[in-house]
Structures are given as structure tokens and as C-alpha cells.
Amino acid sequence: MRGQIPVVDLEEYERDPQKLREASEEWGCFRLVNHGIPTKLMAEMKEVTRDLLDLPLEIKQRNKDVIPGSGYMAPSEKNPLYEALGLFDARSSSSVSSFCSQLEASPHQRKIIEEYAEAIQKLAVNIATKLAKSMGASDYCFEGWPCQFRINKYTFTPETVGSPGVQIHTDSGFLTILQDDENLGGLEVMDPLSTSFVPVDPWPGTLVVNLGDIAVPWSNGRLQSVQHRVQCKDAGLRFSVATFLSPPADKVVEVPPEFINEEHPRMFSSFTYEEYRNLRKTTKLHAGEALQLVRLDK
Template sequence: METKTCVPIIDLQDTSGLPEKLVKAGEEWGCFRLLNHGIPRELMSEMKVVCRSLLDLPTEIKQGNCPPGPGRRYTPPNLAGPYFEGLNIYDMASPGAVDDFCAQVDASPHRREILLKYSQALRDLAKDLGGKIMEGLGLAGEIFKNWPFQLQMNKYNYSNETVGTTGAVMHSDPGFLTVLQDDELVNGLEIVNRFTGELVSVDPIPGTIVINIGDLGKVWSNGRFCNVKHRVQCYQPRVRISIALFVFGPKGKKVEAPSELVDSEHPRLYIPFDFEEYRKLRISTNSPTGEALELFRASN
């Protein structure tokens, strides 16, 4: 009987060899799904409702007076994603970020409460994962401390005419990792198997969270982790909602692999660089799947 290829599924409450399982999934797939991650199902459901209600607001409210560019609040449908739109809270852990966003879109006290609870829960999960990944690599210390996090709410406006089309083009995420609540009812996320090049559908499992490793995770791990390439397809004519927390790069410090991951057998692959400069370079060089990383290759 033919078995279906799927990404690793990791139970965070099964502590037996957990750090090593996370590292292996990051190396082989750059993508895995988490069970028993600690975020209440009720909170996830409430956040999805809040996300949909905010993205259903009139365009002028979503757009506001925020200029385009990094940190912009609203991404409207465009040529690259004609069926996609998104709202985000850039550096959402900074003081007042969620309150400022809520004021701009006139969010109700209930929406504000859910946004605060949910964003804190995702941030705590990301930090916990960071610690376990460090442990799995034999490293000590804390990662992601004072790193900027961006909360992004996504809506794919699918219809009968869009079935079979692409909602989000093939890309890798520029940061270290992405914590994603995908739509438990509407599938569409596909990743590239790094070994075979085949597209693999990341089928939804209600109540779970998807983790994607980004470009920065590949650099920081000295090439051990895979910056997974992925896209979103339209499988059915239904609105698709997803919510993502992007863990970007450290503030005021360059991105580089820890010295413990560099030796004579594993020379440093990338020279240290500033994450925000890299993110701008990705855009200016049209490198959606991380091709711009080659500009920072070390000459060993």
C-alpha cells in the first residue's frame, strides 16, 4: 500500500529525545507540526474569529495612514498575490504595539484581549522551541531574547474561479522560524521536499501548530537547518485564514552561526550580516526563496 509523504509531527509533551527530534526535523524538512504545544484550542478558535473580523473591515480602515514597506500594517491584494491580503503587528512584543494596532483599526476590548493573549502565547512557544533547539544542538544559553516578532493575520479570498491557482507564491521566510496556525478547515499549504524536490501537501490537523524554518535559521545553524520553500494553493472555493508569528533577527547584532557549530569539518558558510539589510536585499534582488543568501557566502 502506498504511504503518503508528510512532514514530521512532534508531540511537545513527549519529552523523550524531544530536542533531538526538533533538530532532526529542522535538518531534514525545515518544517514540522506540533501537537500538545500548550496554546488552548479555545484561544486558537477565538483568534481565528478575530482575524477574520479584522480582515473583513473596509480597506480604508485596514490601510489607514501607514506607509508601505517593512512594518506596514496592511498588505493588499497585488500582482504577486491577487487573492491574498494580510494585517500585521510589527515587533508586537514592543511596548504598546498591540494597543497601537487596536487603536488604528478601532478594535473592541474583546479583540484586544484575544490579540494580547494569543500573541503572548505564540511568543512563549517560540522561545520554548528556541531553547529546545539550542539544547538539541548541544548549546547553552537563551536565543530569541529581545528579538523582534511580527504577528501576521492572513486571508485568502478564494472563489470558484480561483480553484487551482496560487494564493501565495513559492517562497522561504526570511527570519529564523515561523509559528503558524493554519486553517483547520481549508487546506492549501505545500512545501518542497529538499531531497526529492517534490511538492508535499501539509494537511491540516485541528489544534496543531506548524513550524517553518527560514533563511536566518539556515545561516545561524551553519547550513544544518533547511530554509523550507513553500507556497499556498487554492484547493476549494472557501476563504482561508491563517495566523503566523515570524521570529526575525536580533536587534543591533549581526546574524552568524555560533562558534560551537563551526569547526574544520564544518567551516563557516556565511559571513555575519544584518538581518534588516538582508531582508531589504531579498526584495531588491527578487529572491523570494532565499537566493540572496549566496551573496553572503564565506570564502573558505
Template sequence: MYTQAIHDLAIDLGRMLAKSVGLASKLFKGWSCHLRINKYNFTPQTVGSTALRMHTDSGFLTLLQDDENVSGLEFVDKSGASVSIDPWPGTLLHRVQCKEASIRVSIASFFLGPKEAAVEAPPELVDSENPRQFVPFTYEDYRKLRLSINLHVGEALQFVRSHS
């Protein structure tokens, strides 16, 4: 029930985003959603350490149900500084930092991308004033690229950037 509700929410958000820029809302049909429960068993010896290094998520959208009792989620602002936050929408680059000796739990739902279709800017959004910034690629190829050369903070996009 929970996973289906989260998947439906991700699809609805994708549809609303598509509609807001005048695109067909069926763009996100068939995209998968993966759920992961994260448990960090922080001890007095781990306070101050990084539990999950800084990274960007590789999917289209991440919905995070964060622990309400134990802090630790951080995002990186435009200056590059890590900022400790309560759950806050719109953050991209983030990490989990051990702030106290306690168990911390979060549930992350990743709305990934089409299984086999190309990820690309819809033709309706591309013209001479707004050219494609990236070549079409499959989500699976993008994930493999990120993993093959150990990229975590969005650097893989440079390898799919359009040079036209």
C-alpha cells in the same frame, strides 16, 4: 495575549534548540516576532491558481496556525514536486494554492532575528572541521537583500556564503 504567548513559545523553542547543541539559551533574547493574518478570498474563478507563490520564510522560525476547514498549504519536497498537506511540522519551502471557492484564513507568526546584532554561527560550533558556512550579517541586511533583487526561495544565502 495571543501574540505574547506566540512570542514566548518562539523564544522557548529557540532556547531548547540552543540547549540541545550546548549553547547558552540567551541567544534569542530581544528577537522580534511579527504576526500576520492571511485571508484568501477564493472564488470559483480562482480555483487552481496560486494564492501565495512558492517561497521560504526569511526568519529563524515560523509558527503557522493554518485553516482547519480549507486546504491549500503546499510544500516542495526534495524532488521539487509540490505536495498538498495538512499542517505539518518541518516544512520549509511552501506556497498557498486555491483548492476551492471559499475564504481561507491562516495566522503566521514570524520569529525574525536580532534587530541589530549579527546573525552568525556561535564560536562554540565553529572549528577547523566545521568552518563557518556564511559570513556574519544582520537580519535587516538579509531582508533588504532578498527584497532588492526579488528573491523568494532561499537564493539570497548564496550572497552571504563564506568562501574560506
């Protein structure tokens, strides 16, 4: 039904692969159940998230950028209720180790972060691979793509109810997996038909998957990135863990040949992921509008 994002059961993929494709084409996002990440590991990772974001500021500031936006993000004038810590590449043991060392993570916290990073990276590649297969590009390989993740904290008070936690945006990469807060809502996504925002309410044990801008040219326009935001609905502390699967910075975004034919000519120019990120930054177009600048038929 409209007003609710689709639900995709990963265990049902082989029986009904088109449900994943249709959700990605029609909404650009979906809720994922039976995803394979243990509930215990999710709960432990959320506990680590709370502990790390409760660290003194001088320790959190040691979490430096590898690429812009990959390190500590303090509350800002634009997003005063939000702060985050970033791990550049969940598939890289050195990246995970550096993240843990910067924040003086305990051996137990380090173990949880390592286990979660490995599990969520494998899941991201699995979803992307299954999506490509459901669209007819069964040979496309996402192995080796960086998998950044960010742990987020929103400080909501009675005075900030009705205010934005994070402004309207799309993600720049290919695919995002969100472990949202289990109790405090606020996430909203754009319904592409009504062009109004609909709430994505808490549903413990599930994950929310949304597509980023890179999925659009990669699919020759078949997939769509989804605009989303976080709104302050209630007072309290809100925590989430977001994982971003993106191409390597210098990789040219390649359209699988299966997506191009006489009826569907190439829609976008060639560019690298780094070039597209820079385009979003220099134009200050962060809600998918930058895609219009790389279209061939504009």
C-alpha cells in the same frame, strides 16, 4: 514517511530532543502538537482574524508598516487572492496597542489579541531555545528578538481553483509558527529529497513550524529554510495566523561557537538581519536563493 512533514510533540522534548533537531535539519519544518496554546484561545484568535479582515478598506489601511511588509497588505497583481494585516512585535505592549487602535478593535478583541500575542511569542522563543539546545548550543538566548505576526485572508472562488494564493517563497527570519485554516487546505512545502511540493493538510489544534533563511547561516548550514506556497484547492475563505521570530534589525547574525570547528569552518559572511532583508528585496530573490550571495565558499 516521505510526503508528510514530521510531527513533533513538544511535551516529549525532554525525552527525545533529537526529533526536533532532525525535523529542522531534514525538512526545515514540522507539525507541532501539545504546544501549550489553549484551543479556546486559538479559536478566539481566528474569530478575531475573520472580523478584522472583514473591516472596511479605509480602516484596514490604517494598519501602517513599521518595517516593510509589517502593515496592511492589499491584494496585488502578484498575489490577487491574498490580503493581510500585520502586528510588528508581539512582545511589545505598545506595538500590540497600536495595532488594536489602528483597527478600532473592541475591548474583547483587544483582550484576545493581547493574550494570543503573549502566548505565541513565548512559544516561539521556547521552540527556538529548545532547538538550539538540541543542537548543542544550550546557552544561546533568543529573548529580546522581535516577534511579528500577520493575520491572513485568502478569497478563493470556483474560478480561481488551481491558481496560487501566495507565490513560492521562504521566510526571511529565523522561525515561523503558523496557525493554519482548520477546514480549507492549500499550504504546500517542498520535500527536500524529492524537490516536489507536498500538501500540509488541515489538522485542527496543531501548529505548523517552519524555519526561515536566517536559521541557515545561524546554524552554519546545518538547518535549512523551507520553500512553501499556498495553492487554491477549493472555493471559500481561508484564514491563517503567522508569527515570525526574527533577529533585531541591527543584530549581526551570530553563529554559536559550538557549530564551528576544523571539520565545519564558517560558511557564511557576517551581516545584520536588515542587510539580509534588503538583499532579498534588491535582488528579488525570495525563495532562499539570496543565501548563496552571503556564502563564503561560493
